[in-house]
Amino acid sequence: MHGVDDAALYLRAKLSNLQRGQRAYAVGEQHYDLGNDLFHAMLGRRLVYSCGYWKDVIDSGAEGLDRAQQAKLDLVCRKLGLAPGMRVLDIGCGWGEALKYAAEKYGVSGVGITVSQEQAEFARDLCKGLPIEIRVQDYHALDEQFDRSWSIGMFEHVGVKNYRAYFETARRCLTRDGLHLLHTIGGNESTSHTDPWIEKYIFPNSMIPSAAQIAKAAEKLFVLEDWHGFGPDYDATLIAWRANFDAAWPRLAQKYGERFRRMWHFYLSASAANFRARRLQLWQIVWSPYGVPGGYTAVR
Numbered sequence: 001m002h003g004v005d006d007a008a009l010y011l012r013a014k015l016s017n018l019q020r021g022q023r024a025y026a027v028g029e030q031h032y033d034l035g036n037d038l039f040h041a042m043l044g045r046r047l048v049y050s051c052g053y054w055k056d057v058i059d060s061g062a063e064g065l066d067r068a069q070q071a072k073l074d075l076v077c078r079k080l081g082l083a084p085g086m087r088v089l090d091i092g093c094g095w096g097e098a099l100k101y102a103a104e105k106y107g108v109s110g111v112g113i114t115v116s117q118e119q120a121e122f123a124r125d126l127c128k129g130l131p132i133e134i135r136v137q138d139y140h141a142l143d144e145q146f147d148r149s150w151s152i153g154m155f156e157h158v159g160v161k162n163y164r165a166y167f168e169t170a171r172r173c174l175t176r177d178g179l180h181l182l183h184t185i186g187g188n189e190s191t192s193h194t195d196p197w198i199e200k201y202i203f204p205n206s207m208i209p210s211a212a213q214i215a216k217a218a219e220k221l222f223v224l225e226d227w228h229g230f231g232p233d234y235d236a237t238l239i240a241w242r243a244n245f246d247a248a249w250p251r252l253a254q255k256y257g258e259r260f261r262r263m264w265h266f267y268l269s270a271s272a273a274n275f276r277a278r279r280l281q282l283w284q285i286v287w288s289p290y291g292v293p294g295g296y297t298a299v300r
Contacts, residue, residue: 032094032116038256039095041248042241046070047095047122050153050183051234051282055300065240068233073101076150079226079286079299080179082106086147089113089173091139091166092154096123096132103130111146113137115157140165142173148181149174155184157206160192163217171221171289179288180222185234186211186281202267208280222287225296231281238272 039047045066052068053075059067076098082088084107090099093112096119102108109131114120115138123134140162149170158166170180187208193199194207218224242265249261256264274280286296 033118035255036118036122038252041252042245044069044244046097048073048097049094052237053230054233054236060236060240062240062244065237068237073098075299076152076181076183077102077106079284080148080150080181082108082148084108089146089149091149091151091170093123093134095119096126096134098150098152099132100127100130103127103132111135113139113142139169142169144173145175146173147175147178149178150181150183152183155182156208157203159205159207160209160213163209163213167218167221174289176289179286182285182287184209184283186283188279188281201263214285218287222289223291224285225288225292226286226298228284228300229281231275231278234280234282235272235275238268238275242268242272
């Protein structure tokens with residue numbers, strides 16, 4: 001049946017744009033709106049639902065996860081050279097943690113967009129008192145200027161038919177001397193859709209980009225300044241999420257049920273296995289509109 005499901009999903013992806021219009025909001029409704037209690041329990045002190053940066057982190061437990069996520073947020077800010085007074089765009093801002101961190105530590109203001117009502121409400125409360133605006137908005141509609149922009153763990157929901165439009169939006173919204181950072185899961189080969197099980201139960205209308213698809217979509221729009229891969233760090237991140245989820249399950253069980261526990265446990269375990277086997281990668285890519293004068297200095 002998996003082959004039949006895969007063929008059907010292939011045809012759907014070919015015949016329609018699964019990530020445009022109202023379909024763009026499906027993943028917010030089905031996945032990100034499941035409940036902030038679930039994500040708070042799983043993700044740890046910071047609600048950051050993307051790969052941590054474990055380079056200098058020794059502890060593999062919950063405390064290590066929190067340090068790895070803070071290290072990832074700081075890595076993004078340093079790669080973009082954030083400075084006080086800059087205006088930043090977060091495409092797919094999640095619960096607002098990245099913008100909050102950047103505003104508090106680097107003195108920037110910014111706008112975050114998400115397709116999840118639950119995330120937006122939480123992010124507005126989290127960023128209260130900071131020069132941060134949170135919107136429920138499709139990225140296609142953006143048309144204003146920012147000094148820096150990033151997308152952290154959102155590109156997996158864009159879809160190959162929209163990659164060019166994504167980069168056109170990022171370019172349109174960036175100042176001449178700006179920088180854009182793309183943080184995304186990557187695949188070893190080009191495809192048009194995701195695994196049928198993930199599509200049905202976890203992330204509707206999602207897909208993992210290849211390096212070739214990303215590079216082609218950004219051609220003539222950006223200069224590629226830096227491409228940093230640290231896919232094995234996602235293995236460690238997912239295992240830490242799973243441990244947090246298991247530890248919190250007694251207080252989540254009544255709301256979510258045993259069927260959900262088995263499904264979610266399989267999702268986290270299978271995802272970790274794919275990164276451990278190097279079938280999936282994690283990339284941070286830095287782009288500039290015209291090339292950084294004198295060259296970009298890579299940050300690690």
